[in-house]
Amino acid sequence: MHAIELIGISKHYAKVPAVCDVSLKIGDGEVVALLGPSGSGKTTLLRLIAGFEVPDQGSLRIRGEEVSRPGFILPPEYRHIGMVFQDYALFPHLTVSGNIAFGISRDTVDKKRQTEEIARVFGLGHLLHRYPSALSGGQQQRVALARALAPRPGILMLDEPFSGLDTNMRIEMRRELRDILKQTGTTAVLVTHDSDEAFAMADRVAVLSTGRLEQYDTPDVVYHLPRTPFVASEVGQADLIPGVVQNGCVVTELGTFQNNRGFPTGKRVVVMIRPDDIDFTPDAAGEALIHRREFKGSENLYTLKLSSGQHIRSSLHSLSVYPESTRVTLTLKATHTVIFECER
Amino acid sequence: MTGHLVSRLITGLVLVPPMGILFSALTPSQGVWEHLVTLLGPLFVNTAWLVLGVGTGVLLLGVSLAGLVAYYSFPGRRFFEWGLMLPLALPAYVLAFVYVGLFDFSGAVPTYLRTTFGLQSFPTIRSLWGVVLVMTLAFYPYVYSLTRNAFTTEGARAMEAATTLGRTTINGFFSVSLPMAYPWIVGGLLLSLMETVTDFGTVSIFNYDTATTAIYKAWYSLFSLSAAAQIASFLMIIIFVVLLVTQRILPGHQPPAGHNESARRPIPLTGARAWFASAYCALVLSAGFFLPVIQLMVWAARVAPDDLDGRYLGFAWHSVLVASIAAIVTCTTAFLISVDGRKNPRTAGVTGSSLATLGYALPGPILAVGLFIPLAWVDRQIVSVTEYLFSWKVGPLLQGTFMGAVFIMVVAYLIRFMAVATGAIGNAMRRIPGSMEESARSLNTGSTHLWWNLYLPVLRGGLFTAATLVFVEVMKEMPLTLMTRPFGWETLAIRIFEMTSEGQWERAALPGIILVLTGLLPIALGIRHSDHARY
Amino acid sequence: MSNRMGRRLCLALAFVSWSLPVLGTAVLAGEGIVVYSARNEPLIKPVFDLYARKTGVPIQFVTDKEGPLLVRLAAEGTDVRADLLITVDAGTLWQAAEQGLLQPVSSPTLDRNIPTPFRDPKGRFFGLSIRARTIVYHTRRVKPADLSTYEALGEDKWHGRLCLNTSKKIYNQSLVAMMIAATGTEATETVVKSWVKNLATPVFSSDTQVLEAIAASQCDVGIVNTYYYGRLMKKSPGLPLALFFPNQSDRGVHVNISGAGITKHAKHKDQALKFLEWLSGVQAQRLFADANMEYPVNEAIAPTPEVAAWGTFKRDATPLVQAGKLQTEAVKLMDRAGYQ
DSSP states (O other), X not given: OOSEEEEEEEEEETTEEEEEEEEEEEOTTOEEEEEOOTTSXXXXXXXXXXXXXXXXXXXXXXXXXXXXXXTEEOOGGGTTEEEEOTTOOOOTTSOHHHHHHTTSOTTOTTXXXXXXXXXXXXXXXGGTTOOGGGSOHHHHHHHHHHHHHTTOOSEEEEESTTTTSOXXXXXXHHHHHHHHHHHHTOEEEEEESOHHHHHHHOSEEEEEETTEXXXXXXXXXXXXXXXXXXXXXXSSOOEEEEEEEETTEEEETTEEEEOTTOOOTTOEEEEEEOGGGEEEEEOXXXXXXXXXXXXXXXXXXXXXXXXXXXXXXXXXXXTOOOOTTOEEEEEEOOSSOEEEEOOO | OHHHHHHHHHHHHHTHHHHHHHHHTTSOOTTHHHHHHHHHHHHHHHHHHHHHHHHXXXXXXXXXXXXXXXXXXXXXXXXXXXHTTGGGGSOHHHHHHHHHHHHSTTSHHHHHHHHHHOOOOOOOSSSHHHHHHHHHHHHHHXXXXXXXXXXXXXXXXXXXXXXXXXXXXXXHIIIIIHHHHHHHHHHHHHHHHHHHHHOOHHHHHHTOOOHHHHHHIIIIITOOHHHHHHHHHHHHHHHHHHHHHHHHHSOOOOOOOOOOTTOOOOEEOOHHHHHHHHHHHHHHHIIIIIXXXXXXXXXXXXXXXXXXXXXXXXXXXXXXXXXXXXXXXXXXXXXXXXHHHHHOXXXXXXXXXXXXXXXXXXXXXXXXXXXXXXXXHHHHHHHHHHHHHHOXXXXXXXXXXXXXXXXXXXXXXXXXXXXHHHHHHHHHHHTSOHHHHHHHHHTTOOHHHHIIIIIHHHTHHHHHHHHHHXXXXXXXXXXXHHHHOOTTOOOHHHHHHHHHTTTOHHHHHHHHHHHHHHHHHHHHHHHHHHHHSOO | OHHHHHHHHHHHHHHHHHHHHHHHTTOOOSOSEEEEESSOHHHHHHHHHHHHHHHOOOEEEEEXXXXXXXXHHHHHGGGOOOSEEEESSHHHHHHHHHTTOBOOOOXXXXXXXXXXXXXXXXXXXXXXXXXXXXXXXXXXXXXXXXXXXTGGXXXXXXXXXXXXXXXXSHHHHHHHHHHHHHHOHHHHHHHHHXXXXXXXXXXBSSHHHHHHHHHTTSOSEEEEEHHHHHHHHHHSTTOSEEEEOOOTTTTOBEEEEEEEEEBTXXXXXXHHHHHHHHHTSHHHHHHHHHTTTOEESSTTSOOOHHHHTTOOOOBOOSOTHHHHHHHHHHHHHHHHTTOO
């Protein structure tokens, strides 16, 4: 039994499709990221799961029970799904402990103790009597998480929960939250437009584009074997090198690749190359030229210009520094090849 | 900086009448006070009952209706959303005489019940419950409009959060929406209660004596303005203390800036529940608006052949003109004061904003006198100074000239209705996050630019609401208009006074209905417009 | 969007600043008579218009309640705008006179036209029309023979049958003041208490309501001003109501006046006096009294036929100054007696 099961879900707003025929199964205790640019329908999908929207088509099962279909939704309050909003939506009239205790069942014997325990887990023990307006952004975020997890919902929706935090805080919070989710065995759906965040948090990533599900796989599969050029560029930097199928191989400027998708001879295709798939050494007789170098801390990202004028990126160790306009020779170190049909 | 000065000055101006009244109260009132003291006990008890009744009534009606239209959809909701504001166009005293005319023993309804069903005993409307009913119907829109605003903006997202935490809509309403809306609900409640406490017209139609009745008894019957001023000051101080205390108690929690774009859509009601919701809204609106309007039309039709003439165009024009000017002036001023209060939170504190609303805490005629006495004094000084300097006799400048009188009239409205305008604008102002201001400033925009391009467009909704409320209030205002108007200046409200002063209520229905119809347009326009404003 | 808003606001402001001067041109010339009136516009405007047409002297006026008008006169002091104060009762005029807001004038014409009880002995104010306050009864439920005096309405046989207007109305205050003048405080208080005991329903807030309540048999008798009766009967002639003139064997029916006085610092005193004299004359009296079915104060003029049809009666001849002097006492007495 899956924790969440979407079967052919569609949703339109005033005839504009927001979600198109999405099917998705999320296992118990799994953390899934919905990744896509703004307008890709990821938030709508989240709200459909939470029960704020009624689907136009398809159905939705939670813990094996059908909770949404056209014309019917089980209201959010009966779904036992926690939710963390992008703007946190803390209750301004309640203290931190009031906010956290809000969702804990009235019948719970040790409501106070449970509240304090969760507050402690999220490092809020000393702030219990503060009002949200007196908290920093990071603290508010923790309250929002603590509040959503306090009723032990089993399923948690996270709508870009870290977007209001600075980078360090964000990385720290991701790690903490993932630990807590795994410890408690909570199924979670995270909406994000940041692939790093999706990879860091999720067991599986669902990439969405204009309401359609493009790919649904583990982070490394999505990264290394993207199914479409859109996914390829959404989950990391990628250059698409044109080539043509000849003698069962794909011939490009960078060399020949295995025609692993069995395209017919003469077919024009593109090969995806990620910056970490390509290495280079300075060589006065090299076919490429260093066009630009960006220092990224742990690495240097080079943009190389091939003789055809095609640009390609390569990341090297941060200590490998070469001046611009240096001639270089390229080495491919890819263990697998990703080829797409040429769109044009 | 100049804005700050101007807003200080205006706050000072607003304080003139209350100070004048406090000053008049210092004069001893021989013999009168001793007599009044014997009456005041029961009268204050009557006022307390009235406050309790009307307070409960406007809360029940205002909050339930606001919640219904904000969170549910049912047949007619789009109309009720703004239609429920319509009773604002009816002055409470008009509603009162319609209700007494319809439901008193000799009125149409009991007479019908007697002749058709032989029903003899019918509870008399001229009693506490009658006044409470009429005032509730007249004043609930204050609570309704402010509360609905709170529910539809910040309340929606919090409601979503509550439902994901396992609360039903009803439960979430009581545990989240309602407490979050407290500042707005209390704001509306205070406005309606200030109207209730200082009202004289309505209670006198029901002959229900309150503390304000004692003010008029002292002044009109015992000819002691100072005794009247003493009671009025006492009432005013009580109201002021209540205002201060409520503002201290309510933590002005900062609501998040409006997130309208993904706000929750109303929950559709079906079947009997939907019809019950529609019927409830329709019932309130009929009782507070359609029934009285129909009765007014019937009466007006009876007297129209004799009374209706071209002059009514002039009355209506005067009403609209002066109400428009007053609305613009009052809202501009309230806007200045609100922005100033935001820029200088320390000096323009809670006390300051309470002081600025004191004009609403005095009965209209008392306020008029409190303004008139100092003005007449200033006028006399101008006259004697010019006479001394230029041996040139001039007439009184302020009251003596048409422009002077119009000026005074507008100032009087400004003082009285400041409370109404600052309420609506202040609420809108609270929704501007501080960061918005800072980001505007960081773009190196001048101060003027900030006003035109930040505050004004962002506060547009609040300004429209404020302007509409002030417009309608000025249209209805009687004692201030009577006392400050230029010679020969007649408005619809004055016309109602001319008719009712000799008890000719049916003839007053003609100006009454025209007043209501004239007030409808701005309500429909203003309220809908402020709804459609994005902030 | 902000631009559109700005443009709209500018337009609105321009409109206002444009309309004000246009209105400003409507400023009336400083000449003519200025009147502060507590008598309402429909009743005085025709009289003012007639005078202006006949003499070319324009009359400016504002109407308001008595209280605010007196405050206004007092506040304006020597720079008072009004030349003439018109009220609908003697008590207010007496109060204004006592506060030094009116000035005494002597005029043979006024003395001749207005009987002594209806003007101030010191010449500070003059009655212009007479308002009689009398008993009204239900014609099928009350025999006129059962009625005699105001005081008799306190008898036990009227228990639960009496309707009264509120004591806050000046009409009842002067009625009780004149009762005090005639019979003394103690006797009056006993009578007022017995009225309160006999009330069928809480007091009303207008004479018309009293009449309608009697017509609907909510009660059987009441005390009203005659012109309210006239007005109602004109509208619905079939009502089972009739007037009874009480106290004919002693002091007579209580009457009050609608009257006027010239202000202390009047700028157009002579013109105002001429106007006042004209008001007491035949033509004005017709218009002034008949407009509201009141009795003309000038005895040379008979009331209109419809008013005359109610019958003739003996009027209380106690000088109306008493109503002013005793008003405060009357109010306090009614409060003590529990008359709301």
